[in-house]
Amino acid sequence: MRVLIVEDEPRLAENIARSLRESAGFAVDVATDGQEGLFLAESNVYDAVLLDLMLPKLDGMQLLTRIRQAGHRTPVLVVTARDDKESVVALLNAGADDYLTKPFDLGELLARTKALIRRGKGQPSPVLTIGDLELNAVSRTVQRAGKYVALTAMEYRVLEYLAHRPRAVVSKTELLEHLYDYNWEKFSNVIEVYISGLRRKLNDGSARQLIHTVRGQGYILQD
Amino acid sequence: MVRNSIQRRLIATVIVSQTLLAAGLLFTGVFYTHRRLLSTLDAGMQARAMSVAALVRYTEDASGNVYFDNTLMPDSLDPGHPDLFAVWTERSGLLTRSSNWPLGLQIPPQGAYNRWVTAGGKIEYRVLRVSGVPVLDREEGMSFRPQTLTIVYAAPSFSMRRQTWLAAEIIAVASLFLLAVTVPLALWGIRRGLLPLQHLADQAALVSANHWQLRLPEDAQQIAELRPLTESMTTMLARLQHSFAQQREFLGNAAHELKTPVAVLKSTLQSLQHRPRSSDEYRAGLEQCLEDLDRLEQLLQWMLRLARAEQWAQGAIRRDLQVINVAATCEEAVERIRPLAQTHNATIHVSGNETVLLRADPEDLQLVWINLLENAVRYSPEGGSVEVAIMRNNSGPARVIFEDHGVGIPAADLPHIFERFYRGDPSRTRATGGFGLGLAIAKALVEAYGGTITAASAPGQGTRMTVELPLGSQ
Missing domain, CATH: 3.30.565.10 (Histidine kinase-like ATPase, C-terminal domain)
Known part of the structure; x- marks a missing residue:
C-alpha cells in the first residue's frame, strides 16, 4: 500500500511516515506544500492520502476539492487542528472520507488509514479470505488452510495488495507503484522474485495455485 | 443599600417647591389684600375728612375768621359713630373736635399716617392727617387771605384686619387643596417619567458575554436626557465586545497554534513506543522530543510576550x-x-x-x-x-x-x-x-x-x- 502525506510541519510528517512504514508496512511519500501534494495525488497511485489543512501555496481544502473534481477516488483522511463542527462538516462535504484532529493518537491514525484503504478497495473486513487463504491486515498474518505462513515484509506487502484487489489483474507496474516510494523504478525486477517466493510459501503442502500469471498483463489472486 | 433615589429626590423637590409656591402665594395675597383694603380705607377717610372740611365756614363779618358748623354734620359723623376727627386752622389752632374724641388723646396736627389704639387695646384706629385744605366756603369779593385747615381723621381699622385674615384663610385653603391635587399628580408623572430608565436597565441586565445586543427600548430612545446614556452604552458595549472577541480569538488562535507542536511531540513519543527500540533509537527519539519541546517553549514565550505587550497596550500594566x-x-x-x-x-x-x-x-x-x-x-x-x-x-x-x-x-x-x-x-x-x-x-x-x-x-x-x-x- 502506498500513502501520501501532505503536511507542512516536517517533524510531524516524518513521524507519521515512519509509523506507517514501520507498523503498517506501507510505502509513504511526503509532500510539504499543497501544490506538491496536488501533483502527487493526481498521479493516482496512492491508496490513501493524509491531508493537513493549513498548507502553503494551496490549502488542504482546495487540494481536496481539486482532486475530487478531477475524479480521483483515493480515500482522503484529513488531519486538522480545527475541530469545530462547521469545518468538519464542510470537509466531509468537500469529499474527505474521515478526519482526525491534532494532536492525534498515532495508533488511531494508523487504524483509520487502514480502514480507509480497505473501504476504498471494497473490503470492509480486515480479514481477507480467498479460497483457503486468510490474510489479517491488522495482525499482518497469513494463514493457508488454517496454518500460519511466514512471509518476509515485502512478500506480505505484495500479497496484501493483491488480496485487497481479488480476482482483478494487477500489473507489475501497479504493484511497484503501490509498494514503493516514488523512486520505485529501480526495483522493477524484484516483483518477480517476491511473487515466486510467495507462490512457494503459499503452496507448501497444497497443490492449488492461488497467484496466477496473466501473460503480458500481470498477476491475479483468485481461488 | 441604596441611599439616594432620583424618584425620592424629585418628589421632595416637587413638594418643597409646591409648598414654597403656596407660601409665596399666601404672602403676596395677604400683602396685596392688605394694601388694597388700606388704600380703600384711606380713600374713604380722605373723603370723610373732606366732608368735615366742608363744615368749616367763614364768619359773616368778613374778618376772615372761621367756625365749625355742627348743624350740617352728616350722618356718618354723628356722635355714635366711632370715627374721630379734629380740625385745626392755620390762624387760631384747634378749631373743633368730634364729640367722641377721647379725653387726653393728643394727636398733633403734624406727622404722617399713624395708628392709635384705644386704652384697652380693643380697637385700633388708623389716623389720617390732611393739611393745607382750603376752606371750601368762599364768597365773591373776599378781601382777606383764605385760610387753610389741617384735619386729623381717625377710623377704626379692625374690619380691614378681619378681611385680611379672611383673605389669608381663603388662599391657604385653596393652596392646600392645590397641593393635595398636584403632589399626587407630580408623583404619578415622575414615576411614569422614570419608567424608560427602568426599561433601559431591564434591557441592560440582559447583556452578557454571550449576548452583546442591547435592545434599546422604544421609550428610552425617545427621551433626550437618556440619549447620551444610551449612546455611550452602545459604544461601550461595542468596544467591550470587540476586546472580548479579540481575547477569544487570541485564545482560539493560541490553542490552534499549540496543537501542531503538541501533535509533533505526541507522535514522536508514540512512534518510539510502537515497538521495542535500541537504546540509540531511544536516544535519538528523546533528542527529537527535546527539540520539539524547545520549539513549543519558544512558541509559548512568544505568546506570553504578545499577551503582555497587548495587556500593556490596553493600560493594564504600568x-x-x-x-x-x-x-x-x-x-x-x-x-x-x-x-x-x-x-x-x-x-x-x-x-x-x-x-x-x-x-x-x-x-x-x-x-x-x-x-x-x-x-x-x-x-x-x-x-x-x-x-x-x-x-x-x-x-x-x-x-x-x-x-x-x-x-x-x-x-x-x-x-x-x-x-x-x-x-x-x-x-x-x-x-x-x-x-x-x-x-x-x-x-x-x-x-x-x-x-x-x-x-x-x-x-x-x-x-x-x-x-x-x-x-x-x-
Whole structure:
C-alpha cells in the first residue's frame, strides 16, 4: 500500500511516515506544500492520502476539492487542528472520507488509514479470505488452510495488495507503484522474485495455485 | 443599600417647591389684600375728612375768621359713630373736635399716617392727617387771605384686619387643596417619567458575554436626557465586545497554534513506543522530543510576550520608564541580530541625523527593533542589505525606518501582516522559524507607547517598515 502525506510541519510528517512504514508496512511519500501534494495525488497511485489543512501555496481544502473534481477516488483522511463542527462538516462535504484532529493518537491514525484503504478497495473486513487463504491486515498474518505462513515484509506487502484487489489483474507496474516510494523504478525486477517466493510459501503442502500469471498483463489472486 | 433615589429626590423637590409656591402665594395675597383694603380705607377717610372740611365756614363779618358748623354734620359723623376727627386752622389752632374724641388723646396736627389704639387695646384706629385744605366756603369779593385747615381723621381699622385674615384663610385653603391635587399628580408623572430608565436597565441586565445586543427600548430612545446614556452604552458595549472577541480569538488562535507542536511531540513519543527500540533509537527519539519541546517553549514565550505587550497596550500594566537613546537600543538590537544576519550574509546599516531621546523601557524598544530586523534579514536575498534610519522631524514624532530589498510582501497579505499568527506563506515562515507573532508583538509594543507602525512593500523590491513614536514628556 502506498500513502501520501501532505503536511507542512516536517517533524510531524516524518513521524507519521515512519509509523506507517514501520507498523503498517506501507510505502509513504511526503509532500510539504499543497501544490506538491496536488501533483502527487493526481498521479493516482496512492491508496490513501493524509491531508493537513493549513498548507502553503494551496490549502488542504482546495487540494481536496481539486482532486475530487478531477475524479480521483483515493480515500482522503484529513488531519486538522480545527475541530469545530462547521469545518468538519464542510470537509466531509468537500469529499474527505474521515478526519482526525491534532494532536492525534498515532495508533488511531494508523487504524483509520487502514480502514480507509480497505473501504476504498471494497473490503470492509480486515480479514481477507480467498479460497483457503486468510490474510489479517491488522495482525499482518497469513494463514493457508488454517496454518500460519511466514512471509518476509515485502512478500506480505505484495500479497496484501493483491488480496485487497481479488480476482482483478494487477500489473507489475501497479504493484511497484503501490509498494514503493516514488523512486520505485529501480526495483522493477524484484516483483518477480517476491511473487515466486510467495507462490512457494503459499503452496507448501497444497497443490492449488492461488497467484496466477496473466501473460503480458500481470498477476491475479483468485481461488 | 441604596441611599439616594432620583424618584425620592424629585418628589421632595416637587413638594418643597409646591409648598414654597403656596407660601409665596399666601404672602403676596395677604400683602396685596392688605394694601388694597388700606388704600380703600384711606380713600374713604380722605373723603370723610373732606366732608368735615366742608363744615368749616367763614364768619359773616368778613374778618376772615372761621367756625365749625355742627348743624350740617352728616350722618356718618354723628356722635355714635366711632370715627374721630379734629380740625385745626392755620390762624387760631384747634378749631373743633368730634364729640367722641377721647379725653387726653393728643394727636398733633403734624406727622404722617399713624395708628392709635384705644386704652384697652380693643380697637385700633388708623389716623389720617390732611393739611393745607382750603376752606371750601368762599364768597365773591373776599378781601382777606383764605385760610387753610389741617384735619386729623381717625377710623377704626379692625374690619380691614378681619378681611385680611379672611383673605389669608381663603388662599391657604385653596393652596392646600392645590397641593393635595398636584403632589399626587407630580408623583404619578415622575414615576411614569422614570419608567424608560427602568426599561433601559431591564434591557441592560440582559447583556452578557454571550449576548452583546442591547435592545434599546422604544421609550428610552425617545427621551433626550437618556440619549447620551444610551449612546455611550452602545459604544461601550461595542468596544467591550470587540476586546472580548479579540481575547477569544487570541485564545482560539493560541490553542490552534499549540496543537501542531503538541501533535509533533505526541507522535514522536508514540512512534518510539510502537515497538521495542535500541537504546540509540531511544536516544535519538528523546533528542527529537527535546527539540520539539524547545520549539513549543519558544512558541509559548512568544505568546506570553504578545499577551503582555497587548495587556500593556490596553493600560493594564504600568512600568517605570527611563529616558533612552533610540539609536543606542537600535545598535543593541543590531548586535543581537548579527548572527542571523551573518548566516544570510546580510549587512545592516544604521543611520541617524541626531540623538533622539524618549521615555521607554529599553527592553521593549529592543524587542520591536529585533522583530523588525529579523523580518528584514530573513526576507532579504543572500548578501542583501538592510537599512535602518532614525529621524526626528522638529516637533514631530521620532521615526525609525527599516528597509530591506528582499522579496517584499504580496499586496493581498499587506493588510494582515500585523495580525497574530498571520502567515502569508506558511512554508516560508516556518522555514524561517517564525510563529507569525513577531510583527503582532512589535505593533502591540509600539501602540503601548502611543506610536504607530506601518508597512509598505513592493513585491520583488523590498519592504519598508516605519515606526513612529511620540516623544511625549521626557
